[in-house]
Amino acid sequence: MSINPSGWRPSLAANDTVQEPTGTVTGNRALTLEEPLLFELGTSDTCGVDLPVPDDAISPRLGGLERDEAIGLPGLSEPETVRHYTRLSRQNYAIDLGIFPLGSCTMKHNPRLNEKVARLPGFADLHPLQPEMTVQGALGVIAELGEWLLRLTAMAGVAMSPKAGAHGELCGILCIRAALEARGDAREVILVPESAHGTNPATAAFANYRVESIPGTPEGRVDLEALKARLGGDVAAVMITNPNTCGLFERDMKAISDATHAAGAFVYCDGANFNAIVGRVRPGDLGIDAMHINLHKTFSTPHGGGGPGSGPVVLSQALAPFAPLPFVVRTAEGYRLVEEETAADNGGVQAFGRMSAFHGQMGMFTRALAYILSHGADGLRQVAEDAVLAANYVLRSLDDVLDAPFGASGPCMHEALFSDRGFADGISTIDVAKALIDEGFHPMTMYFPLVVHGAMLIEPTECESKASLDQFIAALRHIAERARSGDSALSEAPIHAPRRRLDETLAARKPRLVWRD
Amino acid sequence: MRYLPLTEADRSAMLERIGASSVDALFADVPETARLAGPVEGLPGHAGEMAVERHMTRLATQNASAGSVPFFLGAGAYRHHVPASVDHLIQRGEFLTAYTPYQPEIAQGTLQMLFEFQTQVARLLGCDVANASMYDGSTACWEAIAMAGRITRRKKAILSSGLHPHYVATVETMARFTGDAIHYAPPALVAEPDIEALAAQVDQETGCVVVQYPDILGRIGDLSALAEAVHDVGALLVAVVTEPVALGAIRSPGAMGADIVVGEGQSLGVGLQFGGPYLGLFATREKYVRQMPGRLAGETVDAAGRRGFVLTLSTREQHIRREKATSNICTNSGLCALAFSVHLTLLGEKGLRALAAENHRLACLAADRLARVPGVSIINTSFFNEFALRIDGDARQVVRDLAAKGLLAGVSLGRLYPGQSDLAGGLLVAVTETVEQEDIEALAAGLEEALA
Numbered sequence: 001m002s003i004n005p006s007g008w009r010p011s012l013a014a015n016d017t018v019q020e021p022t023g024t025v026t027g028n029r030a031l032t033l034e035e036p037l038l039f040e041l042g043t044s045d046t047c048g049v050d051l052p053v054p055d056d057a058i059s060p061r062l063g064g065l066e067r068d069e070a071i072g073l074p075g076l077s078e079p080e081t082v083r084h085y086t087r088l089s090r091q092n093y094a095i096d097l098g099i100f101p102l103g104s105c106t107m108k109h110n111p112r113l114n115e116k117v118a119r120l121p122g123f124a125d126l127h128p129l130q131p132e133m134t135v136q137g138a139l140g141v142i143a144e145l146g147e148w149l150l151r152l153t154a155m156a157g158v159a160m161s162p163k164a165g166a167h168g169e170l171c172g173i174l175c176i177r178a179a180l181e182a183r184g185d186a187r188e189v190i191l192v193p194e195s196a197h198g199t200n201p202a203t204a205a206f207a208n209y210r211v212e213s214i215p216g217t218p219e220g221r222v223d224l225e226a227l228k229a230r231l232g233g234d235v236a237a238v239m240i241t242n243p244n245t246c247g248l249f250e251r252d253m254k255a256i257s258d259a260t261h262a263a264g265a266f267v268y269c270d271g272a273n274f275n276a277i278v279g280r281v282r283p284g285d286l287g288i289d290a291m292h293i294n295l296h297k298t299f300s301t302p303h304g305g306g307g308p309g310s311g312p313v314v315l316s317q318a319l320a321p322f323a324p325l326p327f328v329v330r331t332a333e334g335y336r337l338v339e340e341e342t343a344a345d346n347g348g349v350q351a352f353g354r355m356s357a358f359h360g361q362m363g364m365f366t367r368a369l370a371y372i373l374s375h376g377a378d379g380l381r382q383v384a385e386d387a388v389l390a391a392n393y394v395l396r397s398l399d400d401v402l403d404a405p406f407g408a409s410g411p412c413m414h415e416a417l418f419s420d421r422g423f424a425d426g427i428s429t430i431d432v433a434k435a436l437i438d439e440g441f442h443p444m445t446m447y448f449p450l451v452v453h454g455a456m457l458i459e460p461t462e463c464e465s466k467a468s469l470d471q472f473i474a475a476l477r478h479i480a481e482r483a484r485s486g487d488s489a490l491s492e493a494p495i496h497a498p499r500r501r502l503d504e505t506l507a508a509r510k511p512r513l514v515w516r517d
Numbered sequence: 518m519r520y521l522p523l524t525e526a527d528r529s530a531m532l533e534r535i536g537a538s539s540v541d542a543l544f545a546d547v548p549e550t551a552r553l554a555g556p557v558e559g560l561p562g563h564a565g566e567m568a569v570e571r572h573m574t575r576l577a578t579q580n581a582s583a584g585s586v587p588f589f590l591g592a593g594a595y596r597h598h599v600p601a602s603v604d605h606l607i608q609r610g611e612f613l614t615a616y617t618p619y620q621p622e623i624a625q626g627t628l629q630m631l632f633e634f635q636t637q638v639a640r641l642l643g644c645d646v647a648n649a650s651m652y653d654g655s656t657a658c659w660e661a662i663a664m665a666g667r668i669t670r671r672k673k674a675i676l677s678s679g680l681h682p683h684y685v686a687t688v689e690t691m692a693r694f695t696g697d698a699i700h701y702a703p704p705a706l707v708a709e710p711d712i713e714a715l716a717a718q719v720d721q722e723t724g725c726v727v728v729q730y731p732d733i734l735g736r737i738g739d740l741s742a743l744a745e746a747v748h749d750v751g752a753l754l755v756a757v758v759t760e761p762v763a764l765g766a767i768r769s770p771g772a773m774g775a776d777i778v779v780g781e782g783q784s785l786g787v788g789l790q791f792g793g794p795y796l797g798l799f800a801t802r803e804k805y806v807r808q809m810p811g812r813l814a815g816e817t818v819d820a821a822g823r824r825g826f827v828l829t830l831s832t833r834e835q836h837i838r839r840e841k842a843t844s845n846i847c848t849n850s851g852l853c854a855l856a857f858s859v860h861l862t863l864l865g866e867k868g869l870r871a872l873a874a875e876n877h878r879l880a881c882l883a884a885d886r887l888a889r890v891p892g893v894s895i896i897n898t899s900f901f902n903e904f905a906l907r908i909d910g911d912a913r914q915v916v917r918d919l920a921a922k923g924l925l926a927g928v929s930l931g932r933l934y935p936g937q938s939d940l941a942g943g944l945l946v947a948v949t950e951t952v953e954q955e956d957i958e959a960l961a962a963g964l965e966e967a968l969a
Contacts, residue, residue, distance in 0.1 A: 027823075038633045038862055047871070048863035049600055051950075054874035058881060063737035063899030065767045067870075072640040075865015082602050085630070085859055089611035092618075092626035096610030102619075109520055110614050113566050119604070122577025127590040128792030129928045130581065131920040137579030138791050144576075151560055163652035163793065164848035166835070174694055202835035202845035207694050211840040249546040280544060285551045296848075300520075304607075304852025305627035306617035306649070306812065308794030324690065340935045353690035357593055357655035357683040357781075358792025370573055376563035377556035379518045385540045386523050392543055393531040411535075411543040437623055442616075448836075465522035466531065492820075497622040500820035507817035507829040511806060513646045514636040 032498060035087040039515040042074025048081050072517075091498045092305070093442045099464050099472050101394075103415040103445035103457025104197070104245060106275050106297035111374065114300065114367035123366050128358040132337055138362065139335035142328045145369045149293060149314055152380070154284030157320025159313045160327065161360040165272060166199040168292025168311025169239075171324060171355055173207045175290055175315060176237050176266045178322040178352045185264065187236035193222050195245045195449040200270060209236060216451055220246035220406035220417075224255055231263035241270035242286070243277065243413035245449040246406055247391065247457070257287025266290065266319070274298045275461075276388055276414035279381030289316040295361070299368035310364035324355045386462035387414040390469060394458050397473045401480040405452050414461070420454025424486030429454040432479050434501065437494035439475040518563055583789060583925065587956035589883075591903040591947025592733065592928040593654065593681050593759045594792065595784045597872075598951055603786050603859045607852055617812070617851070621827045622819075627851065628826035631814035634858040641764050641861075642756075642778040643771025644800035648811040650854040651797025651846065654781025655687040658757050660799065660810045660844060661777045662688060662697065662725060665753040667808050667843070671724030672697045678704040678711045679732025681759060682933050688727075697724075703934055706907055706943055708898045710738035716746035723752040725777075730756050730770050731763055733933070734896060735903040735945065744774025753777060760784055761798070762949075763901040765873030777801045785864075786856030796853035806830070810844035872950060876902035880948040883957045887946065890961050892968035896943075903947040905930070908968055912944040915967045924963045 027034040060066055076084060093100070100107035118124060126138055146158045159175070162168035173190070180187055190204040193214045201211040214230065215223045222240065231238075238260045242250040250256065257267045269283055269291035275298040283291050295301045295310040303309075315323060326339040337359065375383060388411070395416035399407050403421035406412075420429045433443035433456070445457040460469060482490055494500065523531075528540070537543055544552060556562070564572075583596050590596070607613065611626060618624030618631075631649045638647035651657040662674045674697055676685055685701055692699045700718070704711070710732050719726060726747050731737045740756060747754045756770030758780035770778045782796035783789075801809055807830065815829035835842040864872060880902045887906060888895050896905040908915060913931030920926070930943030946960070 035629070037629065039636065042862065042865060044866035047865050047868035048602075049868045049872075051868060051871040052875050054871055055878055058874075058878050060766070060877060061881060061884075061897075061899055062767050062877070062901065063739070065737055065739060065899075067764070067766060067768050069768075069772070071764070071769075071866055071869070073637060073861060073864070073866040073869060075868055076862050078600070078602055078863065081859065081863050082606065084862070085606045085612075085855075086609065088626040088630055089606075089609040090626065091624075091629070092611040092615045093620070093623040094611045095614040100614075100616065102616055105616055107614075107616055111520060113569060115608060115613075117570060117573040117577070120574060120577040121582040121584055122574075122580040124788055124790055125582040125584050125596070126580055126791040127583055127588075127596065127789050127925070128594055129590055129592055129932060130583075130925060131917050133917070134581035134920050134925070135791065137576035140576050140579065141573075148560065151557055163656065164846075166845045166848065167652060167656070170845060174690070177694055198836035198842070199845050201840035202842040205840035205842075206845050208696065249544075251546045251548070254548060254551070277547070279557055280553055281547050281551050282553070282557070302613045302852065303616045305612055305615045305624075305630075305855070306851035307848040308652070308850045308853055309848040310794070325686075339932075352693070354655075354683060354686040355690060356653055356687055356793075357681065358653075358795075361793040362791035363794050366573065370569050373561075373564050373569045373572060374520070374566070375518065377558075377560035379521075379563040381553075381556050382518060382521060385543075386521055386528075388543050389523070389528060389531055389535075389540055392535045392537070396535045410546055411537065433620070434622070437620065442623065443620055462521055462523070466524075466527040468522075494622050498625050499622045499823060499825045502621045502819045502825045502827045503817045504827050504829065507815040507827045508832070511813070511830060512816040513632075513806065513813055513829075514639045515632070 033087050035084065037515055038084065039074055041084065042076045044070065044074060046075040046077055048076055048078040098441060099460060099468055100442045101444050101458045101460050103459040104272060106459060106461060108300050108461040109463040110300055110302040111371060114370045117370045118363050118366045136334050139328045139337060141365050141369055143330060143335060145365050148372050149312055152278060153291065153314045154282035155314035156317040157315040157323050159323040161324060161355050162292065162311040162313055163356055163361055164307065164309035165292055165294040165311045166203060167355065168313045169199055169203040170206060171313045172268050172290035172292055173203055174352055175319045175322040176268065177207055179319055180236055187234055189235045191230060191235060191238045193240065195451045196239060196241055197245065197270060197272060200239045219409040220248050221250055222256060224252045227256060228259050231259060231265065235263060235265045237266045237268050239268040239270060241273060243273045247412040247415040247417045248406060248409055249413055253286040261287065272297060273414060276384055278384050279377060280384050289319050295364050295368040300371045301364045301367045308361055310361035322352055324353060325351050326359055383462050390460040390462060390464060391416045393469060394460055394473060398477060401477055415457055415459040417452060418456045419452050423483040427483045427486060427490055429456055431490040431493060432483050434493040435479045435490050436475065438496045441472060441475060586923050586925050587959045588925045589927045589946045589948065589960060590925055592933060592945050593781060594789055595760055595947060595949055596789055596951050597762065597784055597949050599786055599788055599860060600863050603856055606859050607856050612855055613852065618828060621825065625825060628814050630855055630858060632816065632826050634854045635814060637858060637861050638798050639800050641761060642780065642798065642800040643769025644778050645803040646806050647800035648809055648813050650849040651799050651811055652850060653795035653797045654759055654779065655684045657779040657797030657799050658684045659688050659691045661755045661779045662727065664777060664808050664810060665725035665755060666697060668805060669724040669752060671722055673722045673724050674699050675715060675718050675723055675726045676701040677715055677728040677732065678702050679734060679736065680727055680729045680757060681733050684757065703937055704734060706896050706905065706940065708896060710736040712738040712743050716743045719747055719750050719752060721750055723750055725753045725755050727755040727757060730758055731760065731901050734905040735900040736897055737767060737899040737901065740770055740773040740775060760901065762873055762876060765869035766877055766901060782857045786860030787853045794850055794853055796850045796857055808843060811846055812849050875950045879952055880904065883946065883948045886957050886961050890964050893964060902949055903945060906944050906946060907942045908944060910968060911941050918967055919963045924959060926960055926963060
């Protein structure tokens with residue numbers, strides 16, 4: 001029996017029948033440390049902050065609603081707090097530790113300069129509702145970043161307030177809806193390619209559109225003829241990801257845009273993969289009407305274990321007037337934050353309202369701007385080139401041991417796509433991914449895009465050295481060979497991680513989402 | 518360039534392996550007409566760390582930071598002292614530079630933290646379960662209305678006049694596209710929140726009633742009777758908390774019968790940051806968990822029988838359900854959730870209560886002091902750390918005039934409700950533990966001078 005049983009599923013029966021896989025009394029293995037839950041460590045009487053003792057002499061004005069029962073919040077002293085979270089942090093893989101080749105997610109290095117500038121009191125300690133004259137520099141950041149985004153994309157307007165990529169998608173689709181409504185043209189359908197991110201159909205459905213799928217060609221691109229055949233008076237927009245989720249540039253993008261516009265519809269571009277073309281291709285030149293830009297992908301703001309993101313949306317001339325409130329304008333007297341607007345002062349059309357309470361993800365704007373200024377126009381171009389170069393290097397270094405379904409379609413862009421074809425019976429993509437964990441890597445994106453069986457989508461980014469790429473390639477090559485030869489030990493992987501494979505079915509069947517004493 | 522490790526020799530060797538003559542050849546699928554021959558025109562080139570820092574610092578110094586002046590702004594974003602260890606811990610690279618925990622075997626740190634966060638949030642808001650966070654309070658508020666619609670299959674939502682007007686605007690934007698009927702009117706400058714009036718408004722078509730607690734004017738009302746009235750017609754009560762520190766002093770909305778409680782978590786750990794990123798809190802009853810939006814961390818076991826955590830119930834989510842998902846949300850506000858959780862762990866029950874008591878004490882002092890300023894009347898009889906006052910004059914202009922003198926006096930209702938002339942004299946004053954006695958004196962003196 002462990003001296004620290006709390007780390008050993010205390011909430012489930014048969015606790016003492018569990019075999020300790022480590023063979024140590026604590027369950028720890030040297031630097032791999034088990035950590036109990038906060039609720040097993042803390043007490044309601046412990047506090048890591050020094051605060052004045054409440055003054056009983058005050059007669060409260062709380063409407064007679066003084067809290068009369070305990071909340072149930074355990075506290076820790078400062079040293080215990082630092083240790084708890086530091087120990088937890090060490091159970092995470094991170095870009096700071098090594099290559100994080102999640103396709104479509106773009107895990108690039110997060111420069112620490114960005115963290116430093118975001119924490120300047122003049123940005124971090126600023127209230128969103130301070131009078132304009134006291135926040136001119138902050139409005140200047142929003143305006144300057146917006147200007148960069150417009151020039152890099154050759155678009156006419158930008159909405160800065162969306163809080164993440166999917167929120168940006170929604171913003172773009174709502175702009176399209178508003179523009180169509182303004183011309184009295186009710187349309188019901190949005191066309192989405194089969195290979196699209198799940199957020200695309202979810203967004204379209206949320207905005208009350210019916211989603212219809214467009215087929216792809218055998219070479220992994222949108223079927224232009226099928227698209228043209230489907231376009232009609234009921235189609236509001238086409239949502240295209242370019243470069244697409246198969247890692248390919250949509251060669252026919254301009255033709256897709258032209259056909260869509262001819263049918264009176266708009267082109268939405270999912271900009272999740274803009275990092276592949278930034279500085280080399282401007283989406284505005286391809287006829288795009290709206291595109292969100294994930295600042296946490298292309299412009300290196302940290303992913304933080306799942307957010308916060310930031311998803312500004314660039315808009316064409318036709319959609320720009322419909323951008324949501326608030327927005328920043330430059331006047332002779334300085335920057336102004338427009339929070340209210342009537343149709344009269346906006347050329348007869350009206351911004352469609354707010355997408356969220358304040359002005360967007362300011363903390364991400366400062367980081368993204370610092371990144372953009374560091375690279376400059378020339379450096380951003382190099383970013384795209386190195387990202388594409390690294391992905392093609394991975395593709396061509398492994399396509400003899402892994403099936404590259406679109407390997408004959410030409411060079412890939414920023415990500416290399418493989419399938420599970422050629423694996424021995426009983427070996428799946430997930431086994432290869434988990435084996436990479438044992439080799440000290442974060443796996444690639446698995447089972448996406450859905451159009452490829454057992455998909456493995458690898459996005460190395462521009463931030464890996466050649467030595468890092470070579471090491472990753474060597475490990476994956478070795479695992480691929482094991483997968484082809486049917487090495488059943490792969491199904492046991494990972495064996496060296498803080499946890500073996502976790503039972504996701506159990507988690508979903510009997511959800512335990514909070515700790516209960 | 519300091520962020521790009523490849524050398525020219527590396528690039529040549531890699532092109533050789535690929536079998537391409539140049540990097541340009543890798544962009545062959547881009548139509549000739551759309552391929553830029555050089556860097557985008559009209560934009561500067563790369564810059565060193567020192568130059569970038571200088572540029573950003575110059576912009577930062579053009580702002581009056583909250584800590585540099587007497588500061589009384591609230592209205593949905595509050596300035597609290599954040600312990601130094603919070604910011605240190607969220608900058609651990611293993612938290613900062615990790616992704617959504619799709620590979621749980623090497624993401625237990627994030628997953629366990631989220632499980633702990635969910636528990637803290639559920640307990641604080643008085644609910645059974647909470648999710649792993651949303652973008653912010655306003656978007657969480659809309660998601661709650663959408664969720665109530667899924668549960669009740671009714672499209673009518675009644676919003677309290679005390680709901681933050683930016684939250685109302687966010688909801689109205691979304692509802693315009695989904696066809697939900699939103700009933701709302703701006704607040705009146707009176708002492709009591711509109712809870713009784715809301716109870717009188719509910720009918721058989723009502724899907725949910727949304728009430729802020731404390732409300733936009735800082736008023737605190739008992740939600741119990743409203744919850745009963747709402748439940749009587751088969752509707753749900755959604756409560757919105759924009760200042761979670763208040764819940765260290767007052768009863769939780771869940772304990773008073775709210776079915777969904779959402780909130781803005783910025784107060785704890787996150788900081789002001791000019792409005793974002795913030796942290797949406799979202800909690801509800803166990804029976805509604807499958808209708809809940811957003812990521813969820815859940816407990817399970819690994820192949821060796823050890824406790825572990827995974828993202829779960831993802832069949833609600835967009836990457837599985839696509840157009841049938843409960844929400845299009847993919848990203849949450851993970852790092853802000855970590856900051857919130859660390860701050861709340863440092864405080865614990867005892868600390869949160871002491872922090873709340875100190876906020877309330879200072880706010881009472883400030884209210885009493887400002888009540889003595891000629892031309893000022895305090896609206897509230899109940900409040901936590903923020904209250905509304907009415908001044909003789911245009912509060913928006915007064916706030917601007919005082920800002921020019923280095924005093925950030927509060928949020929005028931004219932800013933929040935442009936065009937509502939009956940609210941033009943309203944000013945919201947928030948008083949947290951960061952306010953000192955002499956700041957209160959400075960505010961009193963400033964108002965006295967402005968109203969003289």
